[in-house]
Amino acid sequence: MKLSQYPGIEASKEEKEGEDNIIDAPPEPESPIAPTEDAVEKERIIFAPPEQKLRTIGIMGEINDETGAEVVFGLLSLQNSAIHYEPEDASDDESELKEVVMPIDMVISTPGGNADDMFAIYDIMRSIREEVPIRTRGIGKVMSAGVVLLAAGTKGERSIGKNCRIMVHSVIGGHVGPMHQLDNEMEEIRNIQDQYISVLSEETNMTKRYLRSLLKKKVNIYLSASEAIELGIADKIF
Numbered sequence: 001m002k003l004s005q006y007p008g009i010e011a012s013k014e015e016k017e018g019e020d021n022i023i024d025a026p027p028e029p030e031s032p033i034a035p036t037e038d039a040v041e042k043e044r045i046i047f048a049p050p051e052q053k054l055r056t057i058g059i060m061g062e063i064n065d066e067t068g069a070e071v072v073f074g075l076l077s078l079q080n081s082a083i084h085y086e087p088e089d090a091s092d093d094e095s096e097l098k099e100v101v102m103p104i105d106m107v108i109s110t111p112g113g114n115a116d117d118m119f120a121i122y123d124i125m126r127s128i129r130e131e132v133p134i135r136t137r138g139i140g141k142v143m144s145a146g147v148v149l150l151a152a153g154t155k156g157e158r159s160i161g162k163n164c165r166i167m168v169h170s171v172i173g174g175h176v177g178p179m180h181q182l183d184n185e186m187e188e189i190r191n192i193q194d195q196y197i198s199v200l201s202e203e204t205n206m207t208k209r210y211l212r213s214l215l216k217k218k219v220n221i222y223l224s225a226s227e228a229i230e231l232g233i234a235d236k237i238f
Helices: 013-020 037-046 065-080 115-128 145-151 179-203 208-217 225-230
Strands: 056-060 083-087 097-101 104-110 134-143 165-169 220-223
Touching: 056 065, 065 104, 065 115, 104 145, 115 145, 115 179, 134 145, 145 165, 145 179, 165 208, 165 225, 179 208, 208 220, 220 225
Parallel strands: 056 104, 104 134, 134 165
Antiparallel strands: 083 097, 165 220
8 A cells, every 4th residue: 555645645765766667558459440442442543553543634714824833833743643664564573664654635725815824834845745745635715825735735646626616816915105115015026926926837737928927817817626627736626
């Protein structure tokens, strides 16, 4: 019996030393809980083979700073996970490994938007498609800046919906200020127009001369899916 258990009586030296030497017993291990079917299914999804994961990025709406950033970083992320290795013969444990490249799918439906954000996406696409195929798909409406991005897909992998409408037009800009500033802004608009024409001619069957004459005739040039195929903006209709 310990006297220190009673009120008003201090523990002895021996009792204190004994308490210091007490080692708490380890807690009893919990009984393992069998995983539920839902947990097993979630685990299966998380660790699914790379080819079963969704590898699609979309541009649905105006191209601006926000969508530009989302698309650029989305493309870079998909590029990073595009290449993996698997055995040539799955039944042979000592089979040589082969490189497998999984393409990126890009769905586009946009009225257009900011030229700078379009060129940012375009430059990233050009760098990625050298290593990883980018399959572009136009639906609904693909206009202005969106036409460049549709055409920037890997050749042979650019498709367009049967009822999709394509529109190409001259660069639109505006500025208010002193005359010398207006001259400067007009020069920049002309530079962007030349850059837009240069990119389109590089990615399609249209020459720079043809594009300049086309844009001088009309403000907005509307094309059907079949016309877009003829001009090399896309390769096939779905």
